[in-house]
Amino acid sequence: MFGLFKKKLQKLVDNLSGKVEEKVEKPEEKIPEEIVAEKPQKTSLFKKIAEKVKKSVIEKTLTSEEVTEVLNDFENDLIEADVAVEVAEKIKLDLINALVGKTIKRGKLKETVDDSLRKSLLEILSVPKINLEEILAKKKPATLLFLGFNGAGKTTSLAKLAKFLMNGGHSCVFAAADTFRAASIEQLEEHAGRIGVQVIKHRYGADPAAVIYDAIEYAKAHGIDFVLADSAGRAHTNVNLMDQMKKIIRVDKPDLKILVIDSLTGNDAILQARMFNEVGVDAVIFTKVDVNEKGGAILSVTHELKKPILFIGLGQEYENVEQFNAENFVQNILS
Ligand SMILES: Nc1nc2c(ncn2[C@@H]2O[C@H](COP(=O)(O)OP(=O)(O)OP(=O)(O)O)[C@@H](O)[C@H]2O)c(=O)[nH]1
Ligand SMILES: [Mg+2]
Structure with missing residues (x-):
């Protein structure tokens, strides 16, 4: 069920991950040489710095320019999955609000996208019930x-x-x-x-x-x-x-x-x-x-x-x- 929808969603997350990772330098390249040289005695310090560097490169604040193309592409994918144009537009705008200007951890990207989508879809589906x-x-x-x-x-x-x-x-x-x-x-x-x-x-x-x-x-x-x-x-x-x-x-x-x-x-x-x-x-x-x-x-x-x-x-x-x-x-x- 809904295989196409899921596939398009995965593509969105992959594309956005690309944006988060784009300017990332490998953590090893940032580790000072002397620390690497003294590796045997300084394991804990090495670890700490490596973590710090890693942390700094896996977080990224996405700009509107960076996500526009990916989200426009996703909007087209939604339309291809039979989502009406105005509904696809709403979902895209909600995603822009959730992503642009926000600091996104790479590992948390899917969660951020899913949260935004969940909210949008539930909003669309929130209509009075019949008993x-x-x-x-x-x-x-x-x-x-x-x-x-x-x-x-x-x-x-x-x-x-x-x-x-x-x-x-x-x-x-x-x-x-x-x-x-x-x-x-x-x-x-x-x-x-x-x-x-x-x-x-x-x-x-x-x-x-x-x-x-x-x-x-x-x-x-x-x-x-x-x-x-x-x-x-x-x-x-x-x-x-x-x-x-x-x-x-x-x-x-x-x-x-x-x-x-x-x-x-x-x-x-x-x-x-x-x-x-x-x-x-x-x-x-x-x-x-x-x-x-x-x-x-x-x-x-x-x-x-x-x-x-x-x-x-x-x-x-x-x-x-x-x-x-x-x-x-x-x-x-x-x-
Ligand atoms: N796979 C699947 N087939 C369904 C489902 N609901 C109906 N069908 C099939 O769709 C076909 C048409 O179903 P009908 O109930 O005759 O449709 P209808 O709207 O009454 O058709 P008309 O009276 O000719 O306008 C039948 O072969 C059903 O078995 C469903 O939920 N899943
Ligand atoms: Mg009938």
Whole structure:
């Protein structure tokens, strides 16, 4: 996970180490000759001086000129790892503040860089949290609507979340509100059959708002906690599908609109986030994090939406899902 991000980080530290070491003279060259000559009797003095010299050359105050090129390079690397330009810029400025004019010990360079990055990334990821139990306590059934681009992982994530909620003692019903894509209803039914959940469905081409409405009614009648509503994948160009989404939100008033984003999407993720935010997004699920080398989309989308990441998908099995933890995410990138 996040291999590319880690590689770029190592490159940054290596390049900065070069700056710290650049003007370093070897400690031996600074040791006075007479001390070296008298080495047998003066071991402790030799040691002391050697240490002093060593100390003086492994500390360095970095200037803006020395780090600018390296940090610009790192900024480009971040953009290559799907970090949005303004987010990459923030990370770079934080690094400049942490490094320029500061006395850096060579051995402590990685620590200094890591500390600055940890702080920047946690700042970017610090958004209000969402608690499904609290949502349910306010309104039962609670309706969770899954939206996103084609193939993002909406239906799989919905099934994973149902399993997670059921493991926590909750009951769920599915609304087959993707009435658009061929075989979508059968796909949802297959998941439902495996997990043991009822599916409320209409025929293909039916109004998805009506399907969700019926599912909510079913949940009310059967005392079910959560309605999990699937929806058709849509793209910028699907004006009709976006209008349909607005109708779902108007008619069914979902309690949580969960945007599912394929973490491999790259820079397009931010465009998707903006597009769906036109109808309103309350939380995000990132999928395919198990095969993601970059990690940047997670930072960029969170920075853009300022909405919490509810879960991350880590594979195709139901149990391959984790509640997102910003500290763990950052630790994973920096380790
Ligand atoms: N490796 C991996 N694969 C995933 C993950 N989540 C979903 N997938 C796979 O991604 C593919 C698409 O998943 P779906 O859940 O069908 O996506 P969707 O958004 O519902 O697709 P449409 O309904 O066609 O828009 C499937 O092959 C899933 O198994 C994940 O976290 N990791
Ligand atoms: Mg689907």
